[in-house]
Amino acid sequence: MRIGMLTHHWPANFGSNLQALSTFLLLKHLRHDPVFLNYRPPGIEAHYAARTTQAQLEAHAHHASQFYEQTDIARNAEEVKCLCKEAKIDLVLAGSDTILRVNKKRSTEDCSFPNPFWMQWVEGLTPRPKTAMISASSEGTYYWFLDRDVKKKMAEALLNVDSVSVRDRWTCDMVRHLTKGRLSPTITPDPVAVLNNMLPESMQEEAEPKLMSKRYLLLHVGPRQYSASWVKEFVRLAHQKDLQVFTLPETTYVLDLPVDRQLPLPMSPLGWYFWIRHSSGLICKAFHTVISCIFNDIPYLNVYAGSATWLKCLSIQRASKAYDVSMNVGMQGHCYLPLQGRILLSPTRALKKLLAVPTGAYEPYATDAPRDYEAYLRDLTQRLSP
Numbered sequence: 001m002r003i004g005m006l007t008h009h010w011p012a013n014f015g016s017n018l019q020a021l022s023t024f025l026l027l028k029h030l031r032h033d034p035v036f037l038n039y040r041p042p043g044i045e046a047h048y049a050a051r052t053t054q055a056q057l058e059a060h061a062h063h064a065s066q067f068y069e070q071t072d073i074a075r076n077a078e079e080v081k082c083l084c085k086e087a088k089i090d091l092v093l094a095g096s097d098t099i100l101r102v103n104k105k106r107s108t109e110d111c112s113f114p115n116p117f118w119m120q121w122v123e124g125l126t127p128r129p130k131t132a133m134i135s136a137s138s139e140g141t142y143y144w145f146l147d148r149d150v151k152k153k154m155a156e157a158l159l160n161v162d163s164v165s166v167r168d169r170w171t172c173d174m175v176r177h178l179t180k181g182r183l184s185p186t187i188t189p190d191p192v193a194v195l196n197n198m199l200p201e202s203m204q205e206e207a208e209p210k211l212m213s214k215r216y217l218l219l220h221v222g223p224r225q226y227s228a229s230w231v232k233e234f235v236r237l238a239h240q241k242d243l244q245v246f247t248l249p250e251t252t253y254v255l256d257l258p259v260d261r262q263l264p265l266p267m268s269p270l271g272w273y274f275w276i277r278h279s280s281g282l283i284c285k286a287f288h289t290v291i292s293c294i295f296n297d298i299p300y301l302n303v304y305a306g307s308a309t310w311l312k313c314l315s316i317q318r319a320s321k322a323y324d325v326s327m328n329v330g331m332q333g334h335c336y337l338p339l340q341g342r343i344l345l346s347p348t349r350a351l352k353k354l355l356a357v358p359t360g361a362y363e364p365y366a367t368d369a370p371r372d373y374e375a376y377l378r379d380l381t382q383r384l385s386p
Helices: 014-029 042-051 054-067 077-086 120-124 148-160 169-178 191-198 228-240 269-277 287-294 321-328 338-344 347-355 365-383
Strands: 002-006 033-039 070-074 091-098 130-137 163-166 216-220 244-247 282-284 300-302
Touching: 002 014, 002 077, 014 033, 014 054, 014 091, 014 191, 014 269, 014 287, 014 365, 033 077, 054 269, 070 077, 077 120, 120 148, 130 365, 148 169, 163 169, 163 365, 169 321, 191 287, 191 365, 216 228, 228 244, 228 347, 269 287, 282 287, 287 300, 287 321, 300 321, 300 347
Parallel strands: 002 033, 002 091, 033 070, 091 130, 130 163, 216 244, 216 282, 282 300
Antiparallel strands: none
């Protein structure tokens, strides 16, 4: 079946690239013919271009050209519609990733409604392709604050989609709220759950992290989370346990902290993933760092487990995707709101909590989720086949 994928497959964002790759490889494994409908909104493209070096942008572009099939670029819903028609798409899959977020404070196209991820544009196609949202997220949207007319139109769009699944409880509650209970979506795992199973052997390892002579911990936090003095003490304590400490970079900058090594940019999405995969623990603030830890049995602490904030410190922890997936493995106690993390986690306590996580702590979820996601996608594509 010819499947058009509509997600954040291209930006300079490691997690977005990995979830896109995971689903693409799984669809190929299931003997489908997937292609990314190459929707690149000008606002999002400008956002990344202004913050990311050319070398790092090229690393993400190389990742996309190496592993994906993509259509020509589309800038709006009408152009996406034309590409879908030209590619003779039988099924449009929107997601995974943050495709249901609505946030008036953000100016990029993915934070507004409507946008192409809601797939209203398919109604003008003959024949109309089937549609599905898979493992979609609202990024903790505070949906009860949305305008009544907007919520009504969002509900109509959701009810016109042939199948909807979400990847967190908060988004599930949002969909139920918008549709007044008429739609109760399935909660499905993040696609990165299947990445280890889907990667060909030739892509399975990154030489440097695998061959490190010493075990290492990763910090994926910045000065806003922890001061230089906090980091120095953490490194000193780690050395006592014969562990080195490295920083894992953002796509937009290398974290400047007093550690043993600052891992450099440019870095490929799979290179980023393999540094996590071969680590002995991670303190992080991003969702896909947590996901990568869970499916590689790596201890983690998440210190940004919240959503939108009030007064720069107040947030709802349950709205966080990282907190939600941590609930699945009983690791809620390893997730902190930003202010909590600064107050409650001393270097000694942080290291102690990381090293106390036993091998296999994320079972049975870490074993069941890849099987569940593959079974879900196999069933979905069979049900919605022409």
